[in-house]
Amino acid sequence: xxxxxxxxxxxxxxxxxxxxxxxxxxxxxxxxxxxxxxxxxxxxxxxxxxxxxxxxxxxxxxxxxxxxxxxxxxxxxxxxxxxxxxxxxxxxxxxxxxxxxxxxxxxxxxxxxxxxxxx
Amino acid sequence: xxxxxxxxxxxxxxxxxxxxxxxxxxxxxxxxxxxxxxxxxxxxxxxxxxxxxxxxxxxxxxxxxxxxxxxxxxxxxxxxxxxxxxxxxxxxxxxxxxxxxxxxxxxxxxxxxxxxxxxxxxxxxxxxxxxxxxxxxxxxxxxxxxxxxxxxxxxxxxxxxxxxxxxxxxxxxxxxxxxxxxxxxxxxx
Numbered sequence: 378x379x380x381x382x383x384x385x386x387x388x389x390x391x392x393x394x395x396x397x398x399x400x401x402x403x404x405x406x407x408x409x410x411x412x413x414x415x416x417x418x419x420x421x422x423x424x425x426x427x428x429x430x431x432x433x434x435x436x437x438x439x440x441x442x443x444x445x446x447x448x449x450x451x452x453x454x455x456x457x458x459x460x461x462x463x464x465x466x467x468x469x470x471x472x473x474x475x476x477x478x479x480x481x482x483x484x485x486x487x488x489x490x491x492x493x494x495x496x
Numbered sequence: 497x498x499x500x501x502x503x504x505x506x507x508x509x510x511x512x513x514x515x516x517x518x519x520x521x522x523x524x525x526x527x528x529x530x531x532x533x534x535x536x537x538x539x540x541x542x543x544x545x546x547x548x549x550x551x552x553x554x555x556x557x558x559x560x561x562x563x564x565x566x567x568x569x570x571x572x573x574x575x576x577x578x579x580x581x582x583x584x585x586x587x588x589x590x591x592x593x594x595x596x597x598x599x600x601x602x603x604x605x606x607x608x609x610x611x612x613x614x615x616x617x618x619x620x621x622x623x624x625x626x627x628x629x630x631x632x633x634x635x636x637x638x639x640x641x642x643x644x645x646x647x648x649x650x651x652x653x654x655x656x657x658x659x660x661x662x663x664x665x666x667x668x669x670x671x672x673x674x675x676x677x678x679x680x681x682x683x684x685x
Contacts, residue, residue, distance in 0.1 A: 404590050405558065405562070406558055406594075406598075407558075436583075437583065437586055437587065437590075439587065439590045439591060439594065440591055440594075440649070440651040440652045440655055441594060441649075443648075443651060444648035444649050444651075445648070447646060447647070447648045448648050450646075451646060468579075468580070468583045472587070472655070475654075475655070475658050476639060476640060476651050476654065476655070477640040477645060478645065480645065481645050481646065
């Protein structure tokens with residue numbers, strides 16, 4: 378079952394909630410806040426949540442978006458959950474490398490590999 | 497407070513009209529004492545050549561900022577900067593505007609942000625000047641340190657320095673001047 382709530386689309390595969398960004402730019406503060414709220418709600422849904430963020434459509438993001446992802450990561454860890462980031466384009470991945478956030482997040486090349494990586 | 501990034505080349509440009517819309521003010525030829533360019537040749541090279549110049553004064557408002565950014569980025573795109581440069585400029589400009597509006601002016605709509613840009617085929621220069629209380633750059637923690645990785649803010653300055661050819665903060669941190677020179681290979685087509 379797919380739920381569409383711009384700016385993300387949320388689906389479920391087994392016990393993994395998959396969030397796909399629908400906007401190619403994650404820049405706008407209000408947009409980022411809305412995404413953050415959606416992620417927070419998904420994390421609150423269950424114990425030991427498993428969340429996969431698909432960046433396939435994302436061409437640009439800001440440091441505020443990185444902050445939002447860090448908040449989500451911190452929250453999911455508090456609930457003993459797991460977070461995976463997938464399908465990040467090279468230019469966006471470079472931002473993670475420059476900020477060394479590639480060490481903080483588990484980033485996989487594609488959705489399939491990310492989904493398989495949950496324990 | 498100055499930093500230099502990779503790539504350093506000069507160039508010349510050609511004149512284009514500056515523009516503005518809505519609540520954004522634009523004065524195409526009226527540059528302040530610390531404005532960019534200053535002559536019609538803009539880029540400083542011999543042989544003439546002009547660049548697109550922009551000058552805006554906006555309220556501390558993200559929507560107005562978005563309008564300014566898109567106009568500047570449209571001029572950069574018109575010069576067919578490579579995709580990597582476009583990405584870098586968009587990111588640095590976004591970070592600079594967020595810093596000015598949110599951290600500098602504390603979202604106070606009574607405070608303004610002045611933005612000046614000079615876009616030539618070889619380089620873009622941008623000045624972003626807020627009316628906040630300023631900051632000391634050396635006081636900003638390194639966000640890449642282990643103990644700071646899980647902090648949800650503090651990466652804007654680092655990204656500006658990483659992605660632009662140069663970035664310099666003056667006037668107590670209220671004024672940022674940054675530039676990006678075109679990558680070695682021009683965009684195809």
